Amino acid sequence: MNYLKNNISNDNIANKEVVIKFFINFNDKVSETQIIKKSNNLKLDTSIVIAIMNMPKWKPAEQDGKVVGIWRTLPLRF
Structure with a gap:
């Protein structure tokens, strides 16, 4: 969360809520994003997408002992 704040x-901007969905691929990086609920502020929405796409690597998801890609949904409030 500190990464996103920074x-x-x-x-x-106050009283805005954005919900973003993103895919963490097999290399533990974000490879796709979708804003599910926009803020009606293009600058804020764009800033969120850029921040999510440039996030540091995630801990890999595993299923049955194998590394898999996974979709995550994140609500953000400002």
Whole structure:
């Protein structure tokens, strides 16, 4: 969460909620994003997508002992 706080531009924005869905691939990096609920502020929505796409590597997901890709959904409130 500290990464997102430091990498999302939210100047003068209050009472906004954004829900973003993203795919963490087999290399533990975000490879796709979809904003499910937009903020109606293009600057904020764009900043969120850029921050999510540039996140540090995630811990890999596993299923039956094998590394798998996974979709995550994250609600953000400003």
